[in-house]
Amino acid sequence: MHYSKATLIRCFLFALWCLAFFAYAESPLQLLGEYIGFAFLGIVGAIFANSTGAGGGVIFVPFFSQLGLDNTTIVATSFAIQCFGMTAGALSWFLWFKKEKKSDVEWQPLYRVLLLTVPFSIAGIWWVQIVDWQSPNSLHATFGAFSVVLALAIFASIPLLKNSQFSRYLTGLDNCFLPVIALLGGGITAWLSVGVGELIAIYLIFRRFNVSFAIASAVILSAFSVWAGVLYHIMQSGAVYWAIVLFAGLGAVIGGSIARFVVLYFSVTRLKLFFAGWVLLIGIASLPL
Structure with missing residues (x-):
């Protein structure tokens, strides 16, 4: 019987989760009863993240804030959950690219985009973490402002989704802008x-690249970035809330695995409108008005 690479990877991830669950849980049934609801949160966050290119933290950060977790725990736990969801999503997108889009000229810049962004994103994350450069405002205010700007940018990009002619090559300006955006984005x-x-x-969509290509590039970049970011919280801050991660991470693997099908099945425009509206409401609610 032949199994796809994606199926084997998911089975391996689930086996690792089972080992972690029974190693961590002193009382498995009690732990299951208390935290199983976070699996649904992981599914929703990962579907959002991997079908739009936006990180699952857009869902996780405001939810954990409502639970009363401190700022460091919120960010650390969000990073850890996304390690599961963004990795599953990145693998799903990449394997689909290798199978269906490897010869598609609109997808040829994928490796170059990752080469121009992944190292700089990681550098930006580590720079802020190691220097311990605090955000200019509180987590809620910074998150709220970023979410509002993000939502407005998504709304502005929607008319571009109607393009039938897409860019196929990176220009010299792209080679300059992508590393800078990745460095600043890593810090954020x-x-x-x-x-x-x-x-x-958003940059790739505004540059009129294929929308699915832009989303796939962002998801794969985010997967590398969250793994780099979580290392600090595992080794230095120790702020990861592992019980939440255990269940939300499982849900994130499921959500990340099916998100690509959501993008390819539903109207991209409707997805963008829905998620942009959701992000805008979250951002406004997070602002200290």
């Missing part, structure tokens, strides 16, 4: 656990 991601994927996706 260190503060909020979201940022770099959203900025790169």
Whole structure:
């Protein structure tokens, strides 16, 4: 019997989750009863993240704020959950690219986009974390302002989704702008656990690249970025809320695996309108008005 690479990877991830669950849980049934609801949160966050290019932190940060978690725990836990969801989504997008789009000229810049963004995003994240450069405002205010700007940018990009002619090559200006945006986005991601994927996706859409290509590039970039970002919180801050991660991470793997099908099945314009509206409401609610 032949199994696809994606199926084998998902089985491996689920096996790792089972090992972690029984190793962590002193009372498995009690832990399951208390935290199983976070699996649904992980599914929703990962579908949002991997179908729009925006990080799952857009869902996780305001939810954890309502739970009363401190700022460092919110960001650290969001990073850890996204390690599951963004990795599953990145693998799903990349394997689909290798199978269906490898010879598509509109997808040829994928490797170059990642080469121009991944190292700079990681550098931006580590720079902010190591220097311990605090965000200019509180987490809520910074997150709210970023969410509002992000929502407005998504709304502005929607008319571009009607393009039938897409860019196929990166220009000299792209080679300059992408690393700068990734560096700045990495710094924002260190503060909020979201940022770099959203900025790169919107930039590529405004540059009239294929929308699915832009989303896939942002998801794969975000997967590398959250793994780089979570290392600090595992080794230095110790702020990851592992019980939440255990269940939300499982849901994120499921959500990340099916998000590509959501993008390819539903209207991209409607998805963008729905998520932009949702992000705008969250952003306004997070602002200290």
